[in-house]
Amino acid sequence: MTINFKGYNYFPIIRTRQAELNGYAHLSSEAKNSLFPLITLGKWRNSEDCDKAIAKISECVGDRNFILDLTRDLQHQNQAVRSLLDPESDFKNWVDFVRSNDKVIPTVQFTPGAKGREVVRQALALERLGRPPVFRIRDFKNDLENTLNALYALENPESSLIFIDAAYIRDISTKNIKPGVLESILRTINTIVEEVPQVPRVLAGTSFPRSVIPSLNDGSEKSGKIEILENILYDEIGSDIVKYGDHVSIHSVVYDDEGGTFLPRLDVPSDGFWFFERRPKTKSEGYIDAARTLLNEHPDVGDSGSWGAQMLKNTVSREGNTINAPVTAIAVRVNLHINYQLNLLQEDKSIVEDDDWVL
Amino acid sequence: MNLDRIVSIISLLIGFSGVGLSIYLANPSSNANVVSLSGWLASAIITVILSVSAFKAIQVLQNQSSSAIEALQNEIVRAKDDSIKHQNDFISQQNDLVSYRNISAALSSMINPEPIKDTIRNKLASYMDNAKEQKDE
Numbered sequence: 001m002t003i004n005f006k007g008y009n010y011f012p013i014i015r016t017r018q019a020e021l022n023g024y025a026h027l028s029s030e031a032k033n034s035l036f037p038l039i040t041l042g043k044w045r046n047s048e049d050c051d052k053a054i055a056k057i058s059e060c061v062g063d064r065n066f067i068l069d070l071t072r073d074l075q076h077q078n079q080a081v082r083s084l085l086d087p088e089s090d091f092k093n094w095v096d097f098v099r100s101n102d103k104v105i106p107t108v109q110f111t112p113g114a115k116g117r118e119v120v121r122q123a124l125a126l127e128r129l130g131r132p133p134v135f136r137i138r139d140f141k142n143d144l145e146n147t148l149n150a151l152y153a154l155e156n157p158e159s160s161l162i163f164i165d166a167a168y169i170r171d172i173s174t175k176n177i178k179p180g181v182l183e184s185i186l187r188t189i190n191t192i193v194e195e196v197p198q199v200p201r202v203l204a205g206t207s208f209p210r211s212v213i214p215s216l217n218d219g220s221e222k223s224g225k226i227e228i229l230e231n232i233l234y235d236e237i238g239s240d241i242v243k244y245g246d247h248v249s250i251h252s253v254v255y256d257d258e259g260g261t262f263l264p265r266l267d268v269p270s271d272g273f274w275f276f277e278r279r280p281k282t283k284s285e286g287y288i289d290a291a292r293t294l295l296n297e298h299p300d301v302g303d304s305g306s307w308g309a310q311m312l313k314n315t316v317s318r319e320g321n322t323i324n325a326p327v328t329a330i331a332v333r334v335n336l337h338i339n340y341q342l343n344l345l346q347e348d349k350s351i352v353e354d355d356d357w358v359l
Numbered sequence: 360m361n362l363d364r365i366v367s368i369i370s371l372l373i374g375f376s377g378v379g380l381s382i383y384l385a386n387p388s389s390n391a392n393v394v395s396l397s398g399w400l401a402s403a404i405i406t407v408i409l410s411v412s413a414f415k416a417i418q419v420l421q422n423q424s425s426s427a428i429e430a431l432q433n434e435i436v437r438a439k440d441d442s443i444k445h446q447n448d449f450i451s452q453q454n455d456l457v458s459y460r461n462i463s464a465a466l467s468s469m470i471n472p473e474p475i476k477d478t479i480r481n482k483l484a485s486y487m488d489n490a491k492e493q494k495d496e
Binding site: 167168182193197210 | 479480490
């Protein structure tokens with residue numbers, strides 16, 4: 001199987017959570033064809049196997065290929081995921097799993113405690129299946145070393161893809177990009193192009209915060225905006241060096257306990273910001289007013305023609321499917337975000353059409 | 360209605376009956392007996408008024424204490440939320456620390472990223488040139 005990763009501009013990272021997958025599932029076919037998702041497999045609700053999650057992914061992607069990774073977050077793992085992460089016999093469980101799912105483009109697993117030899121042999125086994133291995137670098141030291149060692153051993157490293165996942169890039173106090181992120185990414189890329197310049201690279205990160213409260217407008221408990229920093233980071237590094245990826249407006253850090261009460265909140269991306277409207281002390285009826293305000297203040301969102309935009313309109317008019325719970329609100333945000341990024345990257349592409357995108 | 364109230368009312372009725380019976384048996388003809396009777400009646404009325412007001416006061420107290428307990432419960436929930444929030448903040452900070460450790464000399468070096476970007480671009484261009492040359496050959 002040959003995948004031309006260079007033909008795609010957008011590599012969103014999506015987790016196997018209902019809200020995220022629903023947001024992706026409701027994209028148009030055209031949108032789905034112009035991006036290449038990396039899906040992080042975790043437990044699906046309380047299921048102890050991976051069948052339901054894989055079935056849901058297959059339902060969402062249709063007959064398209066997708067990159068599949070395994071979650072490292074303990075809270076999202078179940079017994080089946082832990083078994084797939086097991087490095088025994090050169091990650092036999094994972095290789096067998098990939099073999100039996102023909103649409104999967106696998107990431108090479110860097111399970112903590114796995115030996116370098118096991119990782120390399122895993123990558124070779126995946127390549128022998130005819131699937132281009134994808135390397136997701138989260139730890140800029142150990143993962144990078146494992147990636148390079150495996151790439152040296154591959155027959156066709158140029159078919160692979162390196163995914164540099166910077167995870168959460170916002171500094172909590174300054175609200176800007178964390179100091180050192182740009183530098184560490186550039187150093188990582190520099191090492192990669194020094195050793196394996198033929199391998200395409202994707203840079204992914206997210207700046208969507210866990211809580212929007214610090215981003216409320218002055219004196220307001222209802223409205224606010226959050227600057228989208230992943231685009232700024234990508235622009236700073238340059239589209240000739242990396243491809244764009246992100247976490248589809250999802251906060252990337254998993255916490256021990258996601259406690260607390262949910263209140264109605266909607267977020268829409270526009271002009272480099274996520275604008276949000278929240279309605280404290282209301283229940284599901286709060287979504288109606290929040291949607292109305294967002295559509296009035298950001299008419300471009302309503303005109304986008306996406307499923308997310310239609311859901312906002314339905315919520316205001318109270319017709320058809322409407323937003324009345326956080327899971328739908330997140331799905332709408334994910335859907336709007338992916339469409340927003342696709343448009344943005346399309347605009348960028350038309351501006352730099354004459355530039356060479358160097359492998 | 361609880362048992363205490365029933366007992367109180369029965370006691371009161373027995374008291375009234377006792378007074379009535381004693382007046383009937385004494386067959387009062389003097390004003391002293393009338394005065395004595397009115398004293399009894401007055402004390403009975405005061406007892407009823409005091410009992411009713413006591414019951415009312417107990418009810419008010421019960422309402423107040425239940426709202427105080429509710430407020431206390433809300434405070435406990437809020438404190439628990441705060442504790443989770445702080446726990447999550449701590450996890451965020453731990454993550455930041457890991458990131459910082461992963462990035463060597465994060466805060467101290469590379470104020471200007473342009474030189475390393477140029478280096479990367481040069482390496483990529485060099486690779487492209489080599490690949491092109493090999494293709495031509």
